[in-house]
Amino acid sequence: MSETDAARTDDGRVRDEGYDDFLDALDSDEGYYLECPAGHGWLPPRRVCPECGATDLEETALPEYGEVETFTTVHVAAPSFADDAPYVTAVADFEGVRLTGVVRGVDPEDVAVGTEVSADVGETETAGERVLVLRAE
Numbered sequence: 001m002s003e004t005d006a007a008r009t010d011d012g013r014v015r016d017e018g019y020d021d022f023l024d025a026l027d028s029d030e031g032y033y034l035e036c037p038a039g040h041g042w043l044p045p046r047r048v049c050p051e052c053g054a055t056d057l058e059e060t061a062l063p064e065y066g067e068v069e070t071f072t073t074v075h076v077a078a079p080s081f082a083d084d085a086p087y088v089t090a091v092a093d094f095e096g097v098r099l100t101g102v103v104r105g106v107d108p109e110d111v112a113v114g115t116e117v118s119a120d121v122g123e124t125e126t127a128g129e130r131v132l133v134l135r136a137e
Helices: 017-027 079-084
Strands: 032-035 058-061 066-074 087-093 098-104 116-123 130-136
Touching (some): 098 116
Antiparallel strands (some): 066 087, 087 098
8 A cells, every 4th residue: 555545644644553543542531552361561552462472462451540660851852853842751651561652741850760640642842743642640
């Protein structure tokens, strides 16, 4: 399928099926991740568990809150995020799956390992593109 034949979002961007489906579910308060029978959780959605090779993956409800495990503050951003700087990108553990997103709802200086966050959908300041947001609680 060529890019011209690909499904598009409401604003004309090419739709990334797995990622955009996940953001749509999250935006509807139905966030999920995929889990194999061995309990390995994964995002973005995929067809095979990279840990054990299982193909019997089930949607599992995403817990409401997670905790920041690691983060970095970006002061000099790529052009597609220039107007967003400074911003914090973090990895948060949601009991079974880790999510990477942009932290909002707190000053960048106040983000720390252990900060409680919820997963949400937001937009970048620079391009107005949808992005996974880890909202500090």
